[in-house]
Amino acid sequence: MKKNLEEIKSERGDTIAIIIRRDYGEEGINFVSEPGNPFQLGVLKHQAGYVVKPHIHNKILKKNKENQEFIFVVSGEVEADLYDNERLIKTITLYEGDALLQTSGGHGFRVKKLSKLIEIKQGPFYGTEKEKTYIG
Numbered sequence: 001m002k003k004n005l006e007e008i009k010s011e012r013g014d015t016i017a018i019i020i021r022r023d024y025g026e027e028g029i030n031f032v033s034e035p036g037n038p039f040q041l042g043v044l045k046h047q048a049g050y051v052v053k054p055h056i057h058n059k060i061l062k063k064n065k066e067n068q069e070f071i072f073v074v075s076g077e078v079e080a081d082l083y084d085n086e087r088l089i090k091t092i093t094l095y096e097g098d099a100l101l102q103t104s105g106g107h108g109f110r111v112k113k114l115s116k117l118i119e120i121k122q123g124p125f126y127g128t129e130k131e132k133t134y135i136g
């Protein structure tokens with residue numbers, strides 16, 4: 001992986017999370033997730049004057065059993081515990097401008113400083129009872 005980009009793997013070698021630090025990014029469009037992932041995460045870095053041609057996204061039926069989640073730290077500092085199912089794999093600290101894409105496994109967070117996070121996950125949401133199993 002490139003500088004300021006970390007891939008967290010399970011003991012089996014499966015990716016459970018991708019951490020993108022605020023200063024990551026090379027010129028152009030750089031996708032950090034695998035093409036088969038339900039979430040496609042890219043970092044786009046362009047000079048002033050670059051133009052993205054206007055477009056729409058075609059409706060395509062996509063089936064998926066995996067629930068992936070994206071966290072962006074707008075401000076503050078949080079510690080994230082990353083799990084491979086029920087086993088703690090790694091604890092990382094996320095700072096302002098950092099992002100985490102959880103591709104499998106589980107997580108928990110501890111807020112270290114007053115923080116504002118943006119969370120994006122797949123919908124629809126069927127309620128906590130159906131969607132989550134608490135671990136740890």
